Amino acid sequence: xxxxxxxxxxxxxxxxxxxxxxxxxxxxxxxxxxxxxxxxxxxxxxxxxxxxxxxxxxxxxxxxxxxxxxxxxxxxxxxxxxxxxxxxxxxxxxxxxxxxxxxxxxxxxxxxxxxxxxxxxxxxxxxxxxxxxxxxxxxxxxxxxxxxxxxxxxxxxxxxxxxxxxxxxxxxxxxxxxxxxxxxxxxxxxxxxxxxxxxxxxxxxxxxxxxxxxxxxxxxxxxxxxxxxxxxxxxxxxxxxxxxxxxxxxxxxxxxxxxxxxxxxxxxxxxxxxxxxxxxxxxxxxxxxxxxxxxxxxxxxxxxxxxxxx
Amino acid sequence: xxxxxxxxxxxxxxxxxxxxxxxxxxxxxxxxxxxxxxxxxxxxxxxxxxxxxxxxxxxxxxxxxxxxxxxxxxxxxxxxxxxxxxxxxxxxxxxxxxxxxxxxxxxxxxxxxxxxxxxxxxxxxxxxxxxxxxxxxxxxxxxxxxxxxxxxxxxxxxxxxxxxxxxxxxxxxxxxxxxxxxxxxxxxxxxxxxxxxxxxxxxxxxxxxxxxxxxxxxxxxxxxxxxxxxxxxxxxxxxxxxxxxxxxxxxxxxxxxxxxxxxxxxxxxxxxxxxxxxxxxxxxxxxxxxxxxxxxxxxxxxxxxxxxxxxxxxxxxxxxxxxxx
Numbered sequence: 001x002x003x004x005x006x007x008x009x010x011x012x013x014x015x016x017x018x019x020x021x022x023x024x025x026x027x028x029x030x031x032x033x034x035x036x037x038x039x040x041x042x043x044x045x046x047x048x049x050x051x052x053x054x055x056x057x058x059x060x061x062x063x064x065x066x067x068x069x070x071x072x073x074x075x076x077x078x079x080x081x082x083x084x085x086x087x088x089x090x091x092x093x094x095x096x097x098x099x100x101x102x103x104x105x106x107x108x109x110x111x112x113x114x115x116x117x118x119x120x121x122x123x124x125x126x127x128x129x130x131x132x133x134x135x136x137x138x139x140x141x142x143x144x145x146x147x148x149x150x151x152x153x154x155x156x157x158x159x160x161x162x163x164x165x166x167x168x169x170x171x172x173x174x175x176x177x178x179x180x181x182x183x184x185x186x187x188x189x190x191x192x193x194x195x196x197x198x199x200x201x202x203x204x205x206x207x208x209x210x211x212x213x214x215x216x217x218x219x220x221x222x223x224x225x226x227x228x229x230x231x232x233x234x235x236x237x238x239x240x241x242x243x244x245x246x247x248x249x250x251x252x253x254x255x256x257x258x259x260x261x262x263x264x265x266x267x268x269x270x271x272x273x274x275x276x277x278x279x280x281x282x283x284x285x286x287x288x289x290x291x292x293x294x295x296x297x298x299x300x301x302x303x304x305x306x307x308x309x310x
Numbered sequence: 311x312x313x314x315x316x317x318x319x320x321x322x323x324x325x326x327x328x329x330x331x332x333x334x335x336x337x338x339x340x341x342x343x344x345x346x347x348x349x350x351x352x353x354x355x356x357x358x359x360x361x362x363x364x365x366x367x368x369x370x371x372x373x374x375x376x377x378x379x380x381x382x383x384x385x386x387x388x389x390x391x392x393x394x395x396x397x398x399x400x401x402x403x404x405x406x407x408x409x410x411x412x413x414x415x416x417x418x419x420x421x422x423x424x425x426x427x428x429x430x431x432x433x434x435x436x437x438x439x440x441x442x443x444x445x446x447x448x449x450x451x452x453x454x455x456x457x458x459x460x461x462x463x464x465x466x467x468x469x470x471x472x473x474x475x476x477x478x479x480x481x482x483x484x485x486x487x488x489x490x491x492x493x494x495x496x497x498x499x500x501x502x503x504x505x506x507x508x509x510x511x512x513x514x515x516x517x518x519x520x521x522x523x524x525x526x527x528x529x530x531x532x533x534x535x536x537x538x539x540x541x542x543x544x545x546x547x548x549x550x551x552x553x554x555x556x557x558x559x560x561x562x563x564x565x566x567x568x569x570x571x572x573x574x575x576x577x578x579x580x581x582x583x584x585x586x587x588x589x590x591x592x593x594x595x596x597x598x599x600x601x602x603x604x605x606x607x608x609x610x611x612x613x614x615x616x617x618x619x620x621x622x623x624x625x626x627x628x629x630x631x632x633x634x635x
Contacts, residue, residue, distance in 0.1 A: 048502035048503065048504070049502055155589045155590075156589075157589050158589070185358035185359055185529070185589075185590065186358060186529060186531075186570060186573060186574070187358065187569060187570060187573055187585065187586040187589075187590075188589060189573070190573040190583040190584065190585040190586075191585045191587075193583055194582045194583050194585060197581070197582060212502065212503065214503075215576075219576065219583065252503075252504055253503060253504075256503050256504065256507055281504070
């Protein structure tokens with residue numbers, strides 16, 4: 001089908017100042033992140049807090065500018081585009097955030113929230129906008145009378161449906177969903193996951209689905225990428241990752257699902273500057289791991305960054 | 311009770327009603343809640359957000375935030391009704407006989423006091439010890455909750471610890487006076503998966519070692535499957551089912567429990583997940599009759615008119631007319 005997105009060598013550094021200190025320290029939020037996304041496929045990104053998965057989401061859409069690397073989207077290098085050109089491409093890439101309470105403007109009615117992208121990109125004639133909004137609501141399983149409501153009048157699940165409707169309003173090529181079900185109740189999570197399958201199936205929409213929860217990633221993804229400490233530690237097809245995890249971190253996550261005993265070391269040891277990002281918590285670490293950084297190696301369907309991959 | 315270990319009731323909550331004013335009326339986030347916790351048992355209290363789990367726990371501790379108040383009910387603990395104790399007597403129970411662990415460890419730790427001082431303070435409220443003895447107790451506790459270098463931790467401040475380590479400190483405070491009952495409210499929800507497992511392992515070990523009874527509150531049924539002996543499932547302020555853990559996961563009685571387990575089980579035959587339609591009602595807009603009936607696939611005419619009581623079958627309790635007998 002061809003690639004819709006190709007990311008390589010992406011890097012993002014944050015400079016932070018500790019409280020009461022004048023010194024600035026640099027934090028590598030993303031380092032050497034590379035992956036491809038095929039048209040119509042779903043890539044699941046898994047990682048704990050601080051793994052860089054949300055930073056990655058924001059960088060892909062240029063909501064934040066990466067410090068190095070390349071992002072090729074629909075054949076264009078995003079980092080080299082002028083802002084006017086980028087604006088034209090924005091229509092094709094959309095994002096859905098975790099918290100539907102803060103990602104919808106509380107002073108706008110649903111009809112205005114959903115008309116905004118339609119009008120901004122001139123996707124239909126002014127007099128047809130209402131009809132377009134009604135159709136969007138139908139596609140995400142909401143009644144037409146939602147239109148006149150404000151976000152606070154809706155439940156969490158309904159709000160996330162509105163966020164999804166807003167994202168699909170422009171018929172994008174790519175949607176990045178950053179923890180879209182994490183703040184929802186269990187009985188609602190399944191509804192929203194089904195909705196993702198509904199809007200994806202039968203279209204060429206590509207999806208990047210970010211979650212800390214392996215279950216939801218397994219349900220939706222064709223490929224899975226595992227992140228730790230700002231780096232990709234393993235990437236592969238869903239089957240490869242879940243049936244034959246190779247990185248110790250992935251192994252832990254996968255066996256944690258069945259609540260098998262998991263061995264990790266204390267999580268506060270100093271990270272070795274040169275070594276593997278997982279070194280401080282790795283039960284399998286050896287001499288080399290603290291001194292050298294393993295690169296991501298393997299086949300097209302399964303790559304891992306570990307000297308002693310299982 | 312010899313030879314029948316774990317059967318005696320440590321805590322017995324009955325017909326608890328906790329209300330909050332709402333507009334000119336009131337809502338009841340804890341509505342007619344009854345359950346008991348047996349000796350050395352982990353009782354899992356499950357439910358989605360807003361179901362009343364946390365307020366049930368806070369009611370037991372008599373810490374319901376204003377303007378909420380406990381209107382009715384009985385909470386029998388060590389032979390006394392906690393709702394009839396005066397403030398001073400209650401303070402003797404809170405922290406000493408009942409320990410509590412919360413979800414966000416950082417919120418409950420004082421950023422300007424060292425870890426050692428904070429655990430020491432928790433002990434000091436109830437027991438006056440010579441300084442050195444207190445310090446030794448704290449260091450022993452830090453070891454109990456799995457710190458390898460308790461001496462160093464004693465001098466550290468909360469911001470120097472990771473989320474999991476802060477939760478260990480809260481656990482140390484909760485068990486510092488060897489309570490009979492431990493209430494753990496979503497103790498691992500804010501943690502990443504690997505830390506969660508370590509904290510759960512630690513809790514299980516401590517519960518066994520100190521022979522505590524525990525109320526474990528969580529929205530995560532997978533956790534309860536692993537650690538609880540019995541489960542109480544809440545929906546919109548009411549307990550809808552109380553069952554032994556294994557029977558619940560084998561075959562939940564209440565349609566809501568069945569729906570939740572189906573949603574957890576993964577893909578259904580048409581390539582979609584099984585779901586419970588609709589969403590949890592607001593407490594101010596509860597439907598007539600059974601609170602779950604608008605979302606229930608087995609709803610009967612009576613469910614729309616009458617609120618079902620708890621029916622008992624085979625030592626399980628369920629609030630559903632399907633079991634009217």
